[in-house]
Amino acid sequence: MALDRPTPNDLRAFWMPFTANRQFKASPRMFVGARDMHYTTAEGRQVLDGTAGLWCCNAGHCRPKITEAVQKQVAELDYAPAFQMGHPIAFELANRIIDIAPEGIDHVFYTNSGSESVETALKIAIAYHRARGDGARTRLIGRERGYHGVNFGGISVGGIVNNRKMFGTMLGGVDHLPHTHLPENAWTKGQPEHGANLADDLERIVALHGAETIAACIVEPVAGSTGVLLPPRGYLERLREICTKHGILLIFDEVITGFGRLGSPFAAQHFDVLPDMMTTAKGLTNGVIPMGAVLTTGAVHDAFMQGPEHMIELFHGYTYSGNPIACAAGLATLETYAEEGLFDRCAEIAPYWEEALHSLRDARHVIDIRNMGLIGAVELEPIPGAPTKRAFSAFLKAYEKGILIRTTGDIIAMSPPLIIERAQVDELIGTLRDVLDNL
Numbered sequence: 001m002a003l004d005r006p007t008p009n010d011l012r013a014f015w016m017p018f019t020a021n022r023q024f025k026a027s028p029r030m031f032v033g034a035r036d037m038h039y040t041t042a043e044g045r046q047v048l049d050g051t052a053g054l055w056c057c058n059a060g061h062c063r064p065k066i067t068e069a070v071q072k073q074v075a076e077l078d079y080a081p082a083f084q085m086g087h088p089i090a091f092e093l094a095n096r097i098i099d100i101a102p103e104g105i106d107h108v109f110y111t112n113s114g115s116e117s118v119e120t121a122l123k124i125a126i127a128y129h130r131a132r133g134d135g136a137r138t139r140l141i142g143r144e145r146g147y148h149g150v151n152f153g154g155i156s157v158g159g160i161v162n163n164r165k166m167f168g169t170m171l172g173g174v175d176h177l178p179h180t181h182l183p184e185n186a187w188t189k190g191q192p193e194h195g196a197n198l199a200d201d202l203e204r205i206v207a208l209h210g211a212e213t214i215a216a217c218i219v220e221p222v223a224g225s226t227g228v229l230l231p232p233r234g235y236l237e238r239l240r241e242i243c244t245k246h247g248i249l250l251i252f253d254e255v256i257t258g259f260g261r262l263g264s265p266f267a268a269q270h271f272d273v274l275p276d277m278m279t280t281a282k283g284l285t286n287g288v289i290p291m292g293a294v295l296t297t298g299a300v301h302d303a304f305m306q307g308p309e310h311m312i313e314l315f316h317g318y319t320y321s322g323n324p325i326a327c328a329a330g331l332a333t334l335e336t337y338a339e340e341g342l343f344d345r346c347a348e349i350a351p352y353w354e355e356a357l358h359s360l361r362d363a364r365h366v367i368d369i370r371n372m373g374l375i376g377a378v379e380l381e382p383i384p385g386a387p388t389k390r391a392f393s394a395f396l397k398a399y400e401k402g403i404l405i406r407t408t409g410d411i412i413a414m415s416p417p418l419i420i421e422r423a424q425v426d427e428l429i430g431t432l433r434d435v436l437d438n439l
């Protein structure tokens, strides 16, 4: 049915992403402003941001340096073709990213989102083997409960059933490791003890398909969107060993762990495990302008640098890869992180965050709590026969009481900006207790 001519307050035309559209439009929640740790609602209320937007505003909101950089850039060079032409700050930003990346990661391929970073990394992995004359390696290994964005490659290697089941057969040649979320690790503070052996399942997959058919294995070092699943001690190290042994590229999806969330620039440094590629987005520009990047080792990049010099080496890229305004936002964001020491700040406040979060252990409905860096999850017992409903009610009540949290299934996930103060941690956790106790 055709819509009436929309009025400014008509909410029907916008089909909202990952949203209960009918519930929202019956009872809208609108943000009209933001600064530092807070959003302002359309009614003029302040809401404490417990999620850094969507895991992206790591330096908080409307930070002056980033705002000014974007304003200046848009007036100076708004757009430059991404293919066969360059502009200086795309190169400068790549260098600054490499400055904070783990030793051994030294090239940057720009995208516009986490999903595009994942597609790009998967394509580079397959093409890398082919460029080296190993073209049978096309199989991709993901993990149950993994989230790698919403494009076809990402949902194929991903493992969240609702993100997959409506969308047909997806990519062929994909297999999945088991997830690492074990009941014996409940209530763990930081990295859990049990489950490193789950990485050995990669050996089973290799035995089943043959290493010579496998291009890459992709995992989130800490899985976020699926409800905060932490890597057991020794697990990532073991995955690295098995991938190296069999010539399989290891991809860390660092879309949420990148840019300080664990107290190091990237999770690769936090866990001291070097992947062959890392996918990033979100915190790269503090969420201000859409941008992502795939970071690779020299070995991956150099495999493509062959053949006649006038030939394009990788037939892949986006109109907005390395967009000047996004690059300006990225540079100003990295400067803000460095000037304010925000990655160290995250590491400093993480123990306080951990204690505050685990103080909810005796709150109503709570069946598990887990944390790392400035990430926290509070898992609720589902209402029998109505999964997700309890957590969604908590989300709505929390918003009414002035805090922004995020839910996935019956898990509350929090990831505040790295500028959060202790008093704001107390406010967030105290309000959440109140919400849970009155649910």
Ligand SMILES: Cc1ncc(COP(=O)(O)O)c(C=O)c1O
Pocket (backbone or CB within 6 Å): 112, 113, 114, 115, 116, 118, 147, 148, 149, 150, 220, 224, 225, 253, 254, 255, 256, 281, 282
């Ligand atoms: C690990 C991971 N990969 C990929 C994505 C997708 O990023 P985007 O929504 O920017 O496409 C996300 C988003 O939350 C993510 O957490």
